[in-house]
Each structure stands twice: as structure tokens, then as C-alpha cells.
Amino acid sequence: MNREPNFDELIGAETPGAERERLRGVHELLVQAGPPPELTPQLEKAPGFGVARLQSRRVVKRRALVLLAATVAIAGVFAAGFAVADDHGSSTSAARTARTLQLAGTSLAPQAHATLEVWHSHAGNWPMTLTVSGLPKLPTHTYYEVYLVRDGKPWGSCGTFRVDGSSRLSLTLNAPYSLRKGDSWVVTRPGAGGQEPGNTVLRPVSA
Amino acid sequence: MRKNGGDMEIALDVPQPRLRAVPAEPAPDPAPPGEVSDADLLARVGDRDREAFEILYGRYVRPVFSLALRRLGDRGHAEDAVQEAFAAIWRSASTYRPERGAAGGWLYTVARNAIVDRLRRNGPSADAELPELSSGEPGPAQQAEDSFVSWRVHRALEELQPREREVIELAYWSGMSQSEVAEYLGVPLGTVKTRTRSGLARLASVLEGELQ
Numbered sequence A: 001m002n003r004e005p006n007f008d009e010l011i012g013a014e015t016p017g018a019e020r021e022r023l024r025g026v027h028e029l030l031v032q033a034g035p036p037p038e039l040t041p042q043l044e045k046a047p048g049f050g051v052a053r054l055q056s057r058r059v060v061k062r063r064a065l066v067l068l069a070a071t072v073a074i075a076g077v078f079a080a081g082f083a084v085a086d087d088h089g090s091s092t093s094a095a096r097t098a099r100t101l102q103l104a105g106t107s108l109a110p111q112a113h114a115t116l117e118v119w120h121s122h123a124g125n126w127p128m129t130l131t132v133s134g135l136p137k138l139p140t141h142t143y144y145e146v147y148l149v150r151d152g153k154p155w156g157s158c159g160t161f162r163v164d165g166s167s168r169l170s171l172t173l174n175a176p177y178s179l180r181k182g183d184s185w186v187v188t189r190p191g192a193g194g195q196e197p198g199n200t201v202l203r204p205v206s207a
Numbered sequence B: 001m002r003k004n005g006g007d008m009e010i011a012l013d014v015p016q017p018r019l020r021a022v023p024a025e026p027a028p029d030p031a032p033p034g035e036v037s038d039a040d041l042l043a044r045v046g047d048r049d050r051e052a053f054e055i056l057y058g059r060y061v062r063p064v065f066s067l068a069l070r071r072l073g074d075r076g077h078a079e080d081a082v083q084e085a086f087a088a089i090w091r092s093a094s095t096y097r098p099e100r101g102a103a104g105g106w107l108y109t110v111a112r113n114a115i116v117d118r119l120r121r122n123g124p125s126a127d128a129e130l131p132e133l134s135s136g137e138p139g140p141a142q143q144a145e146d147s148f149v150s151w152r153v154h155r156a157l158e159e160l161q162p163r164e165r166e167v168i169e170l171a172y173w174s175g176m177s178q179s180e181v182a183e184y185l186g187v188p189l190g191t192v193k194t195r196t197r198s199g200l201a202r203l204a205s206v207l208e209g210e211l212q
Helices: A007-011 A017-033 A057-088 B038-046 B050-072 B075-095 B103-129 B140-157 B162-173 B178-185 B189-206
Strands: A097-105 A113-119 A126-133 A144-150 A153-161 A169-175 A184-189 A199-204
Touching: A007 A017, A007 B189, A017 B140, A017 B162, A017 B189, A097 A184, A126 A184, A153 A169, A153 A184, B038 B050, B038 B075, B038 B103, B050 B075, B050 B103, B050 B140, B075 B103, B103 B140, B140 B162, B140 B189, B162 B178, B162 B189, B178 B189
Parallel strands: none
Antiparallel strands: A097 A113, A097 A199, A113 A126, A126 A169, A144 A153, A144 A184, A184 A199
């Protein structure tokens, strides 16, 4: 961050001497420590040890095969759905959606969550519907921004939006890019000095 | 607690922060009243209590990840190191002896050892990712102290009420002024100041050992 927090500004003048020095000590430690890192989706849940390791390789292998079979079956159903949609112009949501992502709020917006539905491309556009709730209202002249993430980095903007404090908001945005396998999306808010991309407030959750 | 025959004792080797008075007795764990202490959780993990392990993971995953990122400089390697650190905690929890020091220090040592092991296994290419020390940069002792301060502070942040933590994180690391934080959260400026003060006071209690 460009701007170091000012202790006197944070605390105000009301806090008296000894307590003030106590809080100043914490303030200095916070500045020294820097921000805690954002956890990656892989680290959100505690890993499983012990019980899983006691399972025989055969059980694990059998479960993997069942999972694989289920995955293939689900993929087949989706493929059939897409084929039917292409052939007959089906308007069902499942058939029109190329991808659906669930997004969870980061520490900057812990109450927020969203669903991003990316529709099939038309003339090089990938229209998308973002249904979001829990994002706080931003200061005047600042906007949330949806970013396409490629190779782990914000790659291109897919549009900006504001929220008014209502519980739920649904918006139509667009990614005018050639999408690739592994592409993802995040929602950001402006960082210090208005640099882009800003700080991530919503990011995909792992399946 | 029992000790498994095959487990190794893990020596405590924790850098001493400048502001920290070294206690004569084992330091208490920063557990608020009514919450299970880290030492009790470690004892339960030693008995293979999965729920206790998940609570401990929630309290320490950020400090461990932060430490790993500092040492390894790569998120992928750091993620692996976190997994290995918690695997080591799961395996070795039964060797923790409360009379030899606070649980937080023991966990720091286990995590640091797992990270150093990962650093060595990655070989020279991984070492090359670490920034070279120049005359203007802190030496190893200072870096170790900085790492330990970050560890304690990030661990202490887990003890804050969500509203306090939110305000503290925004005030210190978002670059926003308090007025902007108030507008961002949709609360009065006075509320932001009150939450900041109460958050700092709670952190002071948790970090008391470092402030004495």
C-alpha cells in the first residue's frame, strides 16, 4: 500500500496516555507485520490426514473409478444438452451456459458472494450474468470491476458496476476476448491511488 | 499426553522479538475466555481428534502460509509447504510438552522446519528465487524476528471479532482513509473509530507478551 496508516488519525484524541501507548505498540507491530496473505482455495479447508491414509489403496482406487465414471456421465449429459441446444435452439439455462462460477468474498468483503454465468460466444463476445449480493456500497466515483484472470493474473476488464446496498443485484457484462481453458474471473474494487486492477473482493471458490 | 515411540521431540527455537519480555514460565496461549487453548487443541490432535485439528488449522493456516510465502517467495511452493507443515503437526502433536513452552512457539518451530525442508528439497533453483541480501536489507536475525512478529500478529488477528478485523485490515492495508472505510462499509465514522480502538485493544491483550 502507498499510504501508511497514521496512528493519531486512527485513534483520535480521546484515548489517554498509558492505554494510548499500549495501542501504539500494537499499531507498530501491525505496520511491521504487513497484511496476512489471502488464502488460495486449496488452503481454505484443512487437509485430511490419518483416516484417509488408513484406507486401503483398493478402496481409494475403487472410489476414484466411481468418481471418474460419474464425471464422464455428467460430462456426457452436458455434451448432449449442448448438442440439443445448438440443433434446436433450446433456451434452457443449462444448455446456454458455457460456464458457471461461484465467487466468494475475500477479507475485504467477507459477506459478499456471487454467481457468474458465462454464456456461449456470439461474434467474439462472451456475455455473462453476474448475480451478486453482500458487496458494500463504494465511495462516489468508484466502481467494482470484473476481471478476466489468465495464468493467475488479471488479464482484461469485462466491465464495471456499482451497488446501491440492495440485497441482490443481477447484471449483464461481456468478455470480448478469445477465452482459453483455465480462464477465470474475479471482482475488484479500486486500490490506493486508483491503480488498476484494484484489490480483489470476490474470487472463485474451489469446486 | 503420551509420546509415540517413533516420534521425535521438536526443540523450541523461537526468535525473540524486540518488544517481548521473555517469560520465566511458559507463556499462556492467546485464547480468549471460553475458547479452547492452542495447547489443549494440540493435546487433542495428539489423540487424533480431527475436529481439534480443524480448529487449529483455522487459527494457524494464515500465519503458516504467510511464513511460507516469506521464505519461499512462490505461492505454489508455499501451498505445498503449508500442507507439509500441517502434516508434521498432525504427526508430531503428541510430542508437544506444555512445560517447555507455549503451543504457539512449538507450532512456529514445526512450521518453520517444514518450510526449510521444502526449501532444501526444491534445491538451488528454489534458493535462487529468494532475494539476495544487500547491505540495505535486514540480516538473517532481523528477518527471523520480522517473520516471528508477522506470525504472532497474523495469529492474533484470528482472535478478533469479524467486524473489528474487517476495520483493522481496511485501515492498515487497503490504503483507504477512515472516512473512506466508513463510506465503504456504510457505517458512521465514529463506528469505524470505535471498532479500530476495540480491535487494537483486543490485539494488545493477545500480544501482551510482546508488549511487556
